[in-house]
Amino acid sequence: MEMIGLIAAGIAVLTGVGAGIGIGIATGKSAEAVARQPEASGKIQTILLLGSALAEATAIYGLVIAIMILGQM
Numbered sequence: 001m002e003m004i005g006l007i008a009a010g011i012a013v014l015t016g017v018g019a020g021i022g023i024g025i026a027t028g029k030s031a032e033a034v035a036r037q038p039e040a041s042g043k044i045q046t047i048l049l050l051g052s053a054l055a056e057a058t059a060i061y062g063l064v065i066a067i068m069i070l071g072q073m
Contacts, residue, residue: 015062
C-alpha cells in the first residue's frame with residue numbers, strides 16, 4: 001500500500017511540469033504578440049500574468065496533494 005501512495009504523490013507532483021510547459025508557451029506567445037503590436041503590451045502583460053498565476057496555482061495544488069498523500073503514509 002505504501003508503494004501506491006508514493007506513485008500517487010509522484011503523479012501529483014507532475015502537475016508542476018505541466019504548469020512549467022504552459023507558462024513557457026504562454027511567455028513565448030506573449031513575446032510574439034508584443035513584437036507585433038507594441039502599443040498593446042500593457043494588456044498583453046496583464047493577461048500573461050493572470051494566466052501564469054492560474055498555472056502556478058495548479059502546480060501548487062499538485063504539491064499540496066502530494067504532501068497530503070505522503071502525510072497519511
